Amino acid sequence: MLKIYRGEILHFLADPAKVDLEQSYQHFEDGLLVIEDGKVKQLGEASSLLAALPDDVEVTHYQNGLIMPGFIDTHIHYPQTEMIASYGEQLLEWLENYTFPAERRFEDEAYAKDVAEFFLDQLLDAGTTTALVFGTVHKASVDAFFTVAQQKKLRMICGKVLMDRNCPDFLTDTAETGFNDSKALIEKWHNTDRLQYAVTPRFAPTSSREQLDKAGELLSLYPDVYMHTHLCENKKEIEWVQALFPENKGYLDVYDQSKLLGRRSVFAHGVHLHDEECQRLNETGSAIAFCPTSNLFLGSGLFNLKQAEAFDVNVGMGTDVGAGTSFSILRSLNEAYKIQQLRGEKLTPFKSFYLSTLGGAVALDLEDKIGNLEPGKEADFIVLDYHATPLMERRIRQCKTLHEKLFVLSMLGDERNVCATHVLGEKVGERVDEKVGEKAGEKAEGST
Known part of the structure; x- marks a missing residue:
């Protein structure tokens, strides 16, 4: 018909x-x-x-x-739906005081399904039909998310968070258990109907070198899965990464050493990138998720879109709920324009809507299917x-x-x-x- x-x-x-x-x-x-x-x-x-x-x-x-x-949302956390608009912190304190306690509840698959149902309805109401989504460290959180997304016939990408240090005991896995759980989820869900999997270390400070290397091993075993993490969001975060990985020449290099860069690698934020890092993102076909409402809410900084364009880095829009303050890509475009104004740059409405649709598809290597x-x-x-x-x-x-x-x-x-x-x-x-x-x-x- x-x-x-x-x-x-x-x-x-x-x-x-x-x-x-x-x-x-x-x-x-x-x-x-x-x-x-x-x-x-x-x-x-x-x-x-x-x-x-x-x-x-x-x-x-x-x-x-x-x-x-x-619309295509290239970075969002479904477990943070119920803690959106949590007051008064920047990134590291915000994780400790709000995010980690909220994510503990996702070991319960029934609870996770309930949140996933509400989360996906919120996305659809906001006009978002595809998203790259963080789960939690719990395998059940991803099973729950994919079960609901499959019922709704959505094209969604999700992954179990990998964290084996610098986080609460109740959210800690190991390099081996994280690898095994991710492998099982990939084999169950990746390319099932319209669903795809993302290997998901939260960010460098919460993963040991061993765990990051095991993540790279997963990408080698399953070359068409995604890699989804955070990069250069907050200045204190960057200093912490330098202290934890003194042998590396920068934040991006930590991931690069573990072979985590590539055409389906998406790094959220990239607010404080050096030109050398942008060049490396370009060389590997990696992408940045620009998350305006989150960057402003947490006081992280002003993303340099012109720098990304100069190095031809793939960029998509992300709401980053729950640090982001709305599921709406339209609201994100509002803040994206203002961020570029503060940088002395212009963001045209044509570029805005490109980033929200085809640009997001390119960032996710899905331009042959959507966008x-x-x-x-x-x-x-x-x-x-x-x-x-x-x-x-x-x-x-x-x-x-x-x-x-x-x-x-x-x-x-x-x-x-x-x-x-x-x-x-x-x-x-x-x-x-x-x-x-x-x-x-x-x-x-x-x-x-």
Whole structure:
């Protein structure tokens, strides 16, 4: 069966920082998205595609809204859902006082499933259809997450945290048990339906050299899994890494020595990177997850996006809940713009929405499957309501260009703007669509 969606459509074909702007995206003021068996079959102008469709096919028409690919979150912690907005600390104290106690409860798989259900619903309500997700040190936390994600038919990546030192006894594994648990999870879940696994050392200070080396061994045994960790987030953290690994020339080098860099390696934050580290990230195809709300909330610093662009480092957006203060990628774009302003730089709305969609897919080595609406891609997409609030409706009326409308969405937008989320072409959630004028029964015949 075909599923047909009509409305204003936007998706990206390339990074606006690398090609002429007009070549980086496609925009259809009145477009048509044709989906078959959960994948995009056709995309183009409604005026040309409608004529070729069967006369009796139903067309869902979204008006006053923007159809675009689902958002991609390249760094988030599902076990920190219930401790979001915890007051008053920077990174290391925040972990000790809030994060570690909260993660203890995830040894209980029933509890973990309950949180995973709520977490994934929050993501979908915010328009996020794919995420790279931290579990906890408990194997059960990952089993729970993948069980729920599989039921929802989502493309999700997750991994068991590895921590064998500098953390509470109740969250400590060993190099050997971490390796064995991760191996079992990989063999059970990786590439099952739309699920993929990430080898997940929390960060260098909580793993011994032996454990980091065992993580590298997992990547060697299973070359298509991911590696997900933290890097250069906080200045005190960096000093701690230098004290723990004096033989290494820097934070990134600690991971590099254990063979943890590569095309599917994603490092959260990268706020305080040296040029040499950016060059090495580029050489290995590794990626950075830019997490604006978290960096501001914990006082970590201002990510240098221009530095990453200069070294052609893959970058995606991350919410980093629970240090991040919202599941909404739109809210993250708001803070990302302000961070670049404080650095004396400009973040265009085209670059923002690229980072949130195709840029995230490139960072996750998934651009062949998701990130835009090219034929053959998995049909995960959202509809953003231009009239979600009275202020936005009034402001949008003043916009004369796509650039202006996207900027307003990125500055004033949040979960309220996501009026519909679709996974493999199927609408999920319970959003109300009256404001975008959804017409679910329109026929192709005469609807041009």
